[in-house]
Amino acid sequence: MILRQLKLDDMDAAAHVHRAAFDDRLPWLSGLHTPDEDRWYFRERVFAECEVWGVFEGGTLTGFIAFREGWIDQLYVLPGSQSRGAGSRLLAQARATHPDLSLWTFQRNAAARRFYETRGFVAEEFTDGSRNAEKEPDVLYRWRRG
DSSP states (O other): OEEEEOOGGGHHHHHHHHHHHHHHHOGGGTTSSOHHHHHHHIIIIIHHHSEEEEEEETTEEEEEEEEETTEEEEEEEOGGGTTSSHHHHHHHHHHHHOSEEEEEEETTOHHHHHHHHTTTOEEEEEOOSTTSTTOOOEEEEEEEOO
16 A cells, blocks of 8 residues: 555546545435536645545555645545555544644445544534535534644
């Protein structure tokens, strides 16, 4: 497993990981965005505003994290690569850079919630989803170093 910072050239692979993991965990939201919309979002928002790191196995991107001051915007690992330490390594990279991190995840994404809670994130706010594009109830988590 190799961890390295991603470049814009890695954008298509990151968008693919995002879509595969998102659709696997949240099938009721599958197809909400087209592949072209995903690539636009990654080019214009994620890679433009965040530090993006990826985990590679056998030369293939299997997971990535996008973070900025105080926030984790994205953390996705391919379904077949989950529970093997990739998410923890990616999260460690963000924690090493920032002492205070927040993130949103959907309330129904039980696996993501367990992942963050077992790593010290605490739920701070629950919403009805009216403020997010998916209109899906979500939860705000926060982690603070030591």
